[in-house]
Structures are given as C-alpha cells and as structure tokens.
Amino acid sequence: MKLIEARNQFRTSLKGLHTVAECDYYFKMILSSLLDIDPISIALEPNLNLQSSQQSKLKSVLEDLLTEKPLQYILGEVPFRKLNLKVNSSVLIPRPETEELVGWILEDYTKLNHKVELIDLGTGSGCIALSLKKEQSFFSVYALDIDQPILDLVQQNAEENKLEINCIKGDINDLHKLKLKVEVIVSNPPYITPQEKEEIKNNVLNFEPYQALFVPQDNPLLYYQKILEYAEESLQSKGRIYFEINPLFESEMEALIFSFDYYTITKRLDIFGKIRMLRLEKK
Ligand SMILES: C[S@@+](CC[C@H](N)C(=O)[O-])C[C@H]1O[C@@H](n2cnc3c(N)ncnc32)[C@H](O)[C@@H]1O
Known part of the structure; x- marks a missing residue:
C-alpha cells in the first residue's frame, strides 16, 4: 500500500469520529512516532510503499482509535x-x-x-x-x-x-x-x-x-x-x-x-x- 492510500483510508475509517484536520494530525503523529517516517513524506513522497510491518502497526492503531481510545495513550507519549x-x-x-x-x-x-x-x-x-x-x-x-x-x-x-x-x-x-x-x-x-x-x-x-x-x-x-x-x-x-x-x-x-x-x-x-x-x- 502507498503512503497516500494509507492516509486516505485512515481519513475514511475515522470519518464519523474525527474531522479531517484531526485525522491528518493523528496520521502525522503515527508516522513519526511509530512508523519512523517523516510526516513531510505525505507531500514529498506520496507514492512511498509501506512495508507490511508498517501496515500492520497502522491497522492496529486504527482499531484502537475506533474504540475512541485517545491516540496519546495508544502511542504512550505526548509532546508538551x-x-x-x-x-x-x-x-x-x-x-x-x-x-x-x-x-x-x-x-x-x-x-x-x-x-x-x-x-x-x-x-x-x-x-x-x-x-x-x-x-x-x-x-x-x-x-x-x-x-x-x-x-x-x-x-x-x-x-x-x-x-x-x-x-x-x-x-x-x-x-x-x-x-x-x-x-x-x-x-x-x-x-x-x-x-x-x-x-x-x-x-x-x-x-x-x-x-x-x-x-x-x-x-x-x-x-x-x-x-x-x-x-x-x-x-x-x-x-x-x-x-x-x-x-x-x-x-x-x-x-x-x-x-x-x-x-x-x-x-x-x-x-x-x-x-x-x-x-x-x-x-
Ligand atoms: C486535572 S489532573 C492534572 C494533571 C497534570 N497536572 C496536568 O495538568 O495535566 C489532576 C491531578 O490531580 C490528582 N489528584 C486527584 N485527587 C487528588 C488528591 N486528593 N490529592 C492529590 N492529587 C490528587 C490526580 O491524580 C491528577 O493527576
């Protein structure tokens, strides 16, 4: 799966729970803290292929987010x-x-x-x-x-x-x-x-x-x-x-x-x- 496809799928899955802006903010946090991808890649390398391990981590976070668990608890960290x-x-x-x-x-x-x-x-x-x-x-x-x-x-x-x-x-x-x-x-x-x-x-x-x-x-x-x-x-x-x-x-x-x-x-x-x-x- 390409990065831009993953981002779009992420937005669609969370549509009823979060605004597009929130989804994009969450997606960027996940990229940097869990998938080791610089968030700017969405703009610069939208066709970047995600490895299967990255895809499964993303899927697991998405499942947790759908239970309404806050992203900060899922990632276990927060910037302050x-x-x-x-x-x-x-x-x-x-x-x-x-x-x-x-x-x-x-x-x-x-x-x-x-x-x-x-x-x-x-x-x-x-x-x-x-x-x-x-x-x-x-x-x-x-x-x-x-x-x-x-x-x-x-x-x-x-x-x-x-x-x-x-x-x-x-x-x-x-x-x-x-x-x-x-x-x-x-x-x-x-x-x-x-x-x-x-x-x-x-x-x-x-x-x-x-x-x-x-x-x-x-x-x-x-x-x-x-x-x-x-x-x-x-x-x-x-x-x-x-x-x-x-x-x-x-x-x-x-x-x-x-x-x-x-x-x-x-x-x-x-x-x-x-x-x-x-x-x-x-x-
Ligand atoms: C609103 S939270 C604030 C946490 C943190 N200072 C912040 O600003 O994110 C209130 C904190 O007070 C603590 N707390 C609640 N009742 C307390 C009590 N009787 N004595 C001491 N701490 C208490 C809670 O465990 C919680 O960590």
Whole structure:
C-alpha cells in the first residue's frame, strides 16, 4: 500500500469520529512516532510503499482509535512544550491550555538568579513540574500526587529527560501534613462536576482517569480551597499561586479567594477565549 492510500483510508475509517484536520494530525503523529517516517513524506513522497510491518502497526492503531481510545495513550507519549512525555491510563493527557499556564509562570520568572521553591499539586504526568524545571533551572521543584503508579511515571519522565525534581505521594486534602514552605504553588486540580459529564466526549470519559477529572458535585472548588488553606501557612509573602480553573466557576473562585483576604488576582484567557488561568499574588 502507498503512503497516500494509507492516509486516505485512515481519513475514511475515522470519518464519523474525527474531522479531517484531526485525522491528518493523528496520521502525522503515527508516522513519526511509530512508523519512523517523516510526516513531510505525505507531500514529498506520496507514492512511498509501506512495508507490511508498517501496515500492520497502522491497522492496529486504527482499531484502537475506533474504540475512541485517545491516540496519546495508544502511542504512550505526548509532546508538551519542550518535552516528550510518557503517558498511560493512570494520568490525564496534558492539554494545550496547561502549556499556556506553564508559559505564564516562565514569563514571570525569566530573570531568576537564585533558587525558588515551587510545588505542583496534582502533578499527573508531571507535565507542569517537569517543563518548569526544564525551562527554568533555578526552580527547585516538588511534584505531588495521590498514587504511587502516577509518581513512578513522573520519575520515569524525569529520568528520560534528565531532570531532577522531588516526587511526593500525598493528598491535597491533607496538605497540612506537608512541612514545606514554597514561593510558588501551581495546580491544575480536578475541576469537572459530575453534572458536566454529558458534555464530555467518550474518548475522555471512557479512558482518562476519573480522579483526575471530577470533583464532588456539592463542592466543585474543594481542591482550590484546600490549596488556599495550605498557602495561608506555607506560601511565602509575595509568593504566587497559579491555578488552572473551570471557566464555569470563575465568580465562585473569585469569592473563595477573596474570603482568604491575602491576594491580588490576575486572570488569563486560554486559546479558546475562556478564563482558564488565575495568578494570585500574596500581599
Ligand atoms: C486535572 S489532573 C492534572 C494533571 C497534570 N497536572 C496536568 O495538568 O495535566 C489532576 C491531578 O490531580 C490528582 N489528584 C486527584 N485527587 C487528588 C488528591 N486528593 N490529592 C492529590 N492529587 C490528587 C490526580 O491524580 C491528577 O493527576
């Protein structure tokens, strides 16, 4: 089979599930990370003959995609800013909005010449913690999550990218046990309510970890509240908190933050024009 025929067949098979643009993006990712073919070959060598081993790998990925399994889990890796991170079904697939949150922090700390202690609460794949360490070596980074298999993956990602960070197994509900004072807190905690479930696509709902996505219906801001309580004692004065938030709860978030009476708030929109990020500066 020729490369261009494979691409066309790929588009046709996934027609009901993905747009042509998504199909083409996936196809290129598969070429480079699984078939060892430069994606530009689609334009430059459309008649390239695929070997039978390449055809069977492509067929197997396509079968998985038809179950709506996310491509990132099928390939087991995802690009995030300057890193290529391993992912598996124990962690959330890092999102482009989160790359923007990391970008904001880096903008604020470009000119560092001294060590700054920073903690990432609910680290998942370690995308935030590891990118910050990669792009600002003066950060001394702590990465906390609730389960050991998650932290094992973070450690693996750290080693493969030759980055040193400190992994902590802990519960955001019990941060008072953490005897660590920091200058920066960053968190993209679970923030989707069970009520929003119906709007979530199957590829997320059926494959990404429930505990990474959902909060209790009766307290959607639970994790933010716990983090703000931790910050009362453990965030240095003039320290900052960076949150990724659910745009649906922006005003409730603001009220919660004001109830702590310490912070100046700055908001940022994501690429989709929604208020998705907050920066809190402690007085
Ligand atoms: C929305 S995911 C974010 C993952 C990653 N930071 C990112 O931005 O892609 C939330 C993370 O919080 C973790 N988490 C959920 N409940 C937690 C808890 N009670 N204590 C600590 N971590 C928790 C989940 O395991 C998950 O990795």
